[in-house]
Amino acid sequence: MTGRRIVSISLPRLAIESWLMRAARRGDAWPEDLPLALAAPGPHGPIIHAANRTAELAGARIGARAVDIRAICPNMRLEPAEPDRDAERLARLAFWARQWGPFSTPDGGDGIILDTTGVAHLFGGEAALLTSIRSGFARAGLTAGLALAPTRGAAWALARFGPERAICTDPLPMLAPLPVAGLRLSGETLLLLRRLGLKTIGNLAGLPRLSLMRRFARAEAQDNPLIRLDQALGRAPEPLDAPEPAPEFAAEARLAEPVIDPSDWLPGLMGNLCAQMAAADRGCRRLCLSVFRVDGERRDIRVAMAAPARDPAHLLRLFDGRLERLDPGYGFDLIRLAAEAVEPLKSAQPGLDGAVPQGVALERLVDRLAARFGTGAISRPLPQESHIPERTETPGPPLAKAPVPLARPDRPIRLLTPPEEIRVLYAIPEGPPAHFIWRRQTLHVTRHAGPERIAPEWWRDRPGTRLRDYFRIEDESGLRLWIYREGLVHDGRGGLPRWFLHGIFA
Template identity: 40%
Template structure:
């Protein structure tokens, strides 16, 4: 029988994660802070060591910081980029152990049970972690203990290693805030005279439970090891890629397409199992001379049907240079989206998708962003009643109003010679003499007073649809406050 191995936890706290990330890319001397708008003011979000030495602190108004430190340099904080950087550090930390999780938005927690001996012991492992992070330009504080709570407390309030089996001895002199309590609870405990963890342990538990509930005692027991606290490692994102190595090189398009079909069937099976669809696919072809060629396919809609995707690859694969032959094919879904299973019906059936395939085919030639569609906008002003968006990244809208149809061709208002509030019987437009045969209207449109649009400062407009004997179907409007007639559009 073997004794159970003693659990050991490392907590890594990066107190200057945001500024370290920025200064790694753009080093600078002197005080430096990152600011974030909070409570209607720009406040310090993070600072470097030089800034802390000047008396600056997190949450301080930036205007006050400039008064304290006239030479202060600053930038805008980007919490999303900081979080992505922390995820990169988490992946790097898996070199020391497989169980690595996030600790808030500026720390990591590692369960090194059974892995420290691979680096020569805990001390050698910690030295390696410090050295690598220092060379990367990152400030770190490290705590080691038998529990997650003890490691966190030592990293934030008493950097060091707790001896195995003696968490109370390592934490007794630390403040109660080291138990990961909120500020209000910590201040209340200090006012009661319970300033350290040792004093909290010595105090009767029943009165504490009645006053503060179970939260304080739970954190205390977790730090001392009386209550378990697990570490949940983040799972790696799913990768959708398949590869095929060929016994003999190939070079004909038909052979390459046959290989691509086999890879697509395997890849789409993976996508189908997780109800995902590919938006961007990348086919990598390795030649016998170790050269690589890539064919990228961007889809107008997420797909996982190999029979629909394969023809879309034909143009790109037909342009590759096989050289002396291709001996390996690799297909990866670089971008994927959720594609839940749908019930087939007369509305949603097998025949749909031709438009998306057409957009994809055209997009491989001119770019998906250049294939656009009109979408309705929430405005009754003609020029603002629509927006233009890439067809591949939006759905066709059914929100167009048919009560007041708009012309397909809109242009800036062009004046015509006419008088009176009724549409003119005869008028000249673009050097053409036109005769009205039918007029429908008026449709009165008022300006949106909350928008600063100089073209609508003149006031109301009465719009008419005018059909002419010459075949032109025009959209005219009359301005009552400043009498005049204008042509702004033409119906198809």
């Protein structure tokens, strides 16, 4: 037997309770003393998918034909079921339930499996842990059946067929009186077991295995009663497939009363989280702030960094103006700050004047711009292999790890896209124009350097593309420009050469 502790959360009324909550938000609240049922398509017409307690007392049974139930309960309201929306809410609830354990996942269409190994002492013991979970789901408006056991199968069976909030250490004695339906078998297999006189798990466990192995040799693994029994008793492994790993570094605040704004708690959580990362010489590239609402919803805000960081003051600034976007609902009682994409980060010694190194300052500037305007609004140049100036770099994401291309002193940082054609008034032979018009201004060249010849890239450019001769020029006012002549006279690739202004020097 392993030391695992698994909590199974059964939500048998998830569909009807979720529908009632959505109807209340729409202003169509339905009283509990009137019968209500949800219908889903069936092989012979609509069948009952879920019902409130009043409809159940009137005879509504899950799986029964809706017309038959209508006959015995004419005043019952019948609405279409919304299984897709229920599945989405169950997935959200599974993440929300991680306030009680690091790993969780939806279990079928009406339950959640939660791995609480090693965390019960944080809540005052396993009984207090189950009480906290049930209270949390009750505040969310959901009825939950709970059980805690060393295996997933045992917890599942006890949550649905065992005593209320059962805590199991040895599965077999507690599972023996439960029906065989607690082994998560299909309806056909359960019918066969009942015909064989095997009504309880204890009856099944007491039979010789050889005869049962012959009977169910061709059954699927998830529908084989022997495999399911071994999984429930801990004889066969059954891993828990959580959608995402638990954060390596996290800080959380549990609040006695629901609040609306997490701003007062964020500095303390950030300081705690950064201290954890500093102790391990780690930094993070993403931060996730999660608030767990009392209605069972969870809201996340994520910020990203250009380089690993753990400075609390800098990371706090990335949340400026973003906390207002949270929808608190009726308030939240748990705030969690988790570090994602963690990487090694050694401590850096500042200069003698206390200034931050230039590279760190640039990274923090990128972080603030991305947090304020979004990563899609800014970019950084990424180097490309090309002789053509406009192809030597391409816009990339601001958080890309590629090196920033080094600026050449003989080329301007600012390029015009596309290059602007200029009208030449007088040209120097084999040199730049002496006078030309650009943007309705006549410029007189006083100095020039060049030419720098750049041939077309034959493997990328179309046939007939002309070469370029670039010149660095300066006019009477000191304005320095980068111009080029496209083509040569008698090059056989067009008419007279054309002149373009491609860049402006700082």
